[in-house]
Amino acid sequence: MSDKIYDFVVVGGGAAGCVLANRLSADPAHRVLLLEAGKSDPFWDVFTHMPAAMGLAIASRSHNWHYVSEPEPFMQNRRMDLPRGKLLGGSGSINAMTYVRGHPANFDQWAKVVGDEAWDYAHVLPYFKKIEDSVTFGGNEFRGRGGLQTVERAPADHPLFALFFEAAQQAGYNLTADLNGAVQEGFAAFDRNIRRGRRQSSSQAYLHPVMGRPNLEVRTHALATQIVFSGTRAVGVTYRAAGGREEIVRAEEIILSGGAFNTPQLLQLSGVGRAEELEAVGVAPVHDLRGVGHNLEDHLAVQVQHRCTQPISMVHMKDKKNWPKMGLQWLAGRGPAVSNLFEAAGFIRSNEDMEFPDVIVGFAPMAMAFDEKRIVEGHGYQVHVGTMAARSRGSVTLRSADPAAHPRIIFNYLDNQRDRDDWVKAIRIARDIMAQPAFSGVDGGEVVPGPEFQTDEEILDWISHTAQTGLHPTGSARMGRTADDVVDPATMRVHGIEGVRVVDASVFPTVTNTQTYAPTLMVAEKASDMILGNTPLEPVRLARPQVVSQARPAAAPEDVVAPAGSA
Template sequence: MRHSIRFSVKHHERDEGRLSAQQYDFVIVGGGSAGSALANRLSADPSTRVLVLEAGRSDFRWDVFIHMPAALTFPIGSRFYDWRYESEPEPHMNGRRIYHARGKVLGGSSSINGMIFQRGNPMDYERWAADPGMKDWDYAHCLPYFRRMENCLAADGDDVWRGHDGPLALERGPASSPLFAAFFQAVQQAGYPLTDDVNGYRQEGFAPFDRNVRRGRRLSAARAYLHPVMNRPNLKVVTRAFVTKVVFDGERAVGVEFSHRGGATRRVRAGEVILCGGAINTPQLLQLSGLGDAAELEALGVDVVHHLPGVGENLQDHLEVYIQYGSKQPVSMQPYLKWRHRPWIGAQWLFLRGGPAATNHFEAGGFARSNDDVDYPNLMFHFLPIAVRYDGSSPSGGHGYQVHVGPMYSDARGTVKIKSRDPGVHPALRFNYLSTEQDRREWVEAVRVSRDILTQPAFDEFNAGELSPGLSVRTDQEILDWVARDGETALHPSCTAKMGVDDMSVVDPDSMRVHGVEGLRVVDASVMPYVTNGNIYAPVMMVAEKAADLILGQTPLPPIEAEFYRHRK
């Protein structure tokens, strides 16, 4: 859609009061990972007017809690950066409510996450493509978009697998600590291979990880995609703009309602509305706007626009635990947690972009199969040269090391359901962790494989004993009981508005349009039919890149038929 009226829109918020009088070609709800990429690609045509409404704050350049990689523990749990979701009591985890951090800032969760860049296994996308209507989402069709978004500094420029001209500059972890050397030796002693690149030909194996870190600073989606084009006259970005409803004329979306800085509700018109709020906010907003299971919405007094029972269903995530060991040698990162060292560490980062603060410390890990029945790795490992929880707390205060581990494609499924017509009330999240036989079996295998690696001879000179879960946890049931007590989300919620053509699908895979209505699309982690094998930031960005071409009606990038490693030939 194009309009004859032309006007200038700048990145400031003094004129947001005029928004209701303006018509945009695209209104993007959410300035997070996918929203930042879409804003860049859709506004590249100067005749296309794009508005981004982000409910969180701006990612100010001086904000060290965002841009210092090692400060990643600070935004988690802070009301200034984090939506602070909690699940409903999880029935298979002793009724615990599992905390879920989601970015409440420009860049979304890419501004507060662990900065690990993993595409997933190529066979994840073969699985996607096996569903009806999804043939153009196989790895051959996705690989060109991974390449388009990347600037992979570590890979050869002739490597068919990696891109070198995209906005996402990737640095590979140096993994130079003696503990990393022991880890790489130990995995081989345990019978697992090394690989050159977990995002290349062979994911299976262990290697240094690609990270969204550039010259010692976090490179969020907003910094990579949005800020470089913020001065485009046809692009406007408004932060602290909380969208409360998609406005429909019949079954066509014509705009959104939102409040700015908690003020009165206002409305803006749109040729098309694109939801990029993520796997929790997107189904919530769809339901608030009348799209979802009709009986459930009517019970809450929501006017139904279209019966779409798949909205909020199919919720998937990765659960993880920390398996921690003490170190006999003082070679871990533990001293850097002490307050007395922080001024010097901060100065190194501020003036030299170096030192312990310039890394996310998730510098290496890998992927393994826990049994011979699976076709590709079902376990992911992140190795850390320190024993510490994600919130920054240390279990013993001494030197140590750990792996984060968890199954990658559990068959547990959950839901996201609104509890109220009030947009400010968080929806009910039910993940159903540990609810299936497969999930429980693979959790036992995950812990046993981790212990096998961490007790290999390569660690003999460091191993001071297991800190967590501890030697009292041995049997299968004891392991499951410990996971239920101690497991945390790896922060990969997804799949709640899945692409497809069956009755429970929400989004058309050929256009990203929401089934049954016009003028409304979804582009974020919620459209995945199955969660990928790894951290999900890279797949979300790939989906956004591919979606941009679909939305603009551009010829898709031609598929790249590159052979990838298969355990079963």
């Protein structure tokens, strides 16, 4: 062990870790070390930085840890793929780059759950604004300008997007001006964390600009294996470096930012968790903390795909013969490869009793191979459908005491009737939109799931066979003040031990009704002020527009029939 003692060792170079590395090292008196188990994200890595190449990054063994769930009991006992980023920027370096904060009611709910008003919407809004450099909207009462994270509105100028927006209105839904503005309900173009045609992950936005600071060290290929304790006081971290050698670093404070899988795994490897679970794999308990690895949440997702009768979709992007030209155009900051394809979406309510929109319908002007057995061949388009308020809860637990062994992960998707009912409603909502007259000139019929799936039971059977993770795992080191919570919401310290904090999506009290990248940055910005002892940003209390609920009665099967010619 070196004699050098760091003020802060940040474990995990993902969305939150990169923010922390920047903010904690801003004072040259602070010695900061960032440990990332994956690789770097060099500027020439096309898989990472080209928006349209995100599918290649997810498929890559060098970009994705390729976690796999335990057999999911309500999903045909499938072991489901769980992509996680294996490089600086974490999953923000391989995700779809859609940037949505979440509905204000999500954060008011957070404040109630954790018993601390500092997490309500009024208190988190100034941190969201601090993050942003909003190219499209500039600075206003809801949006930030001059922050480190570039946020731009997708053009959504392909003709199929116009049909999507028209169809949504024909189905009875509203358009909204800004999904991160006054009304996060209705249909609009997505905001994206893309800058000049390139992905701007938190690594690119927060970390790379400050890598030259002499008080900041970044070590990649450094797998943290254990927190070193003296009693219940953390004094250091062991990690496995490239080549397999074991290293130990000493620290005044250790901040875990490994995400919803790795953070609870490292706590458990270090003896913090449910004592009986630790002893079962040969780990000596240091502190019996019941919530570690439990309360895991996620979103599920499926794609409803239609054949397109006109040759106007973006299917040409699949043809490898077109890739050299697309690559050259991308280098010049233009062409189809600058798009993340999912440029527009709607957030709507499936039930009148929901406080916030709980269904997402995201549109893409081509059909992509999420299910190799059933896909549109040739021209097509699709909607990404997800329910955003699932009630299922899962866990992350050790498979063994080997730090390199992936933990056991189970979400228990669809384990309750309310979730199953909501999914049937969501699919009927999506089908209703896709069946509107706006699409009549291009609609060749539904191919996925297909007209044979009509009853509630048939729809649920299809979902259980085909749905995938929405890539939004949260809650496995939940903040709060009950016996089932892990982190103090006022300090981000782990209950019952000293010298360890958690700052990442694992602390979410509940998963937001959106993608989780933007709220993870917010948590990290807010936590940075807590850690440094800065005065928190003043809350911003804005009058909220009265929004008439856009919940729509789910159509009966006979009212939503795939158009003639579907197959």
